[in-house]
Amino acid sequence: MKIAHLSDLHLYSVEGVPPWRFVNKRFTGWVNLRLKRGDRHRSAYVRAIAREIARRNVEHVVITGDLTNLALEPEFELARALVQDDLGLDPSRVTVVPGNHDLYTRGALSSRRFEQYFLPWQESDLPDLATDVGGGRFPVVKLRGPAAIVALSSAVPRLPFVAAGELGAAQLEALARILRHPEVTGRMLVLALHHPAVNRWSRVKTHLEGLRDAAALLELLGPVPRGLVLHGHLHRRIQRALATSAGKLQQVGATSASLHNEEPDRMAGFNLYELPTEGPARVEAIVYEPTTGLFLTDSVPKHV
Numbered sequence: 474m475k476i477a478h479l480s481d482l483h484l485y486s487v488e489g490v491p492p493w494r495f496v497n498k499r500f501t502g503w504v505n506l507r508l509k510r511g512d513r514h515r516s517a518y519v520r521a522i523a524r525e526i527a528r529r530n531v532e533h534v535v536i537t538g539d540l541t542n543l544a545l546e547p548e549f550e551l552a553r554a555l556v557q558d559d560l561g562l563d564p565s566r567v568t569v570v571p572g573n574h575d576l577y578t579r580g581a582l583s584s585r586r587f588e589q590y591f592l593p594w595q596e597s598d599l600p601d602l603a604t605d606v607g608g609g610r611f612p613v614v615k616l617r618g619p620a621a622i623v624a625l626s627s628a629v630p631r632l633p634f635v636a637a638g639e640l641g642a643a644q645l646e647a648l649a650r651i652l653r654h655p656e657v658t659g660r661m662l663v664l665a666l667h668h669p670a671v672n673r674w675s676r677v678k679t680h681l682e683g684l685r686d687a688a689a690l691l692e693l694l695g696p697v698p699r700g701l702v703l704h705g706h707l708h709r710r711i712q713r714a715l716a717t718s719a720g721k722l723q724q725v726g727a728t729s730a731s732l733h734n735e736e737p738d739r740m741a742g743f744n745l746y747e748l749p750t751e752g753p754a755r756v757e758a759i760v761y762e763p764t765t766g767l768f769l770t771d772s773v774p775k776h777v
């Protein structure tokens with residue numbers, strides 16, 4: 474089974490948005506974007522990547538959040554059009570989780586904007602085990618051949634300059650039940666969330682940018698012998714081994730699919746995974762080359 478993984482599309486549009494909707498965290502986000510991010514995230518790269526994935530006949534696609542920049546409706550329109558038209562796969566073959574930018578404000582949470590736009594992609598095979606996390610119902614489980622794809626929401630609205638994530642007690646409890654389900658234990662676990670499950674940062678940076686309940690998540694994953702933990706958020710390709718009491722998980726991050734960056738582990742692209750019946754998944758990076766429009770195969774750097 475082949476899975477493609479892209480992340481952090483950061484599609485930007487303020488078309489038709491009245492100025493009063495910037496009187497909140499969105500204002501600092503918008504300034505930040507104009508000052509340093511605007512020219513580095515390019516939507517043409519995301520479209521090229523979506524089309525390349527469509528061409529490669531993968532069985533499933535995972536998108537690990539930050540599809541939008543400011544959680545505005547025109548950005549969600551762009552994101553949905555990209556998934557529907559450029560990727561062009563049936564929603565049953567695509568797993569989408571929100572990132573902190575998709576739940577940027579309390580308004581985006583209370584209006585359940587992510588769910589509004591991506592409901593057809595949120596159909597779970599174990600719907601009774603999902604819980605309401607505010608912006609939608611998670612975890613979403615997709616049982617596909619040898620894989621049990623489990624999508625989590627780690628996105629929560631935060632104060633300006635805070636990008637930290639949290640799964641919350643209710644979602645963790647739901648995940649514990651899912652991890653015990655025979656349809657899941659009999660398959661290879663593919664966990665998808667925006668934030669990485671381990672923080673290798675200082676306490677302050679973890680508090681500002683990391684997954685605040687990462688320790689509780691890792692404890693739940695203890696009995697899992699093998700599988701993938703897919704994330705975004707860092708805007709770089711990276712893999713780490715996560716030791717569990719029963720074996721080892723491969724945590725793999727995808728870079729931002731719109732990012733123009735000269736560093737090879739950050740330049741836009743996507744990851745490809747091949748799931749064997751036993752042993753670890755094969756992990757490859759597919760890197761976009763903007764001058765030629767071609768894609769090059771590379772490895773995903775391993776970190777300890």
Ligand SMILES: [Fe+2]
Nearest residue numbers: 481539572706
């Ligand atoms: Fe991001």
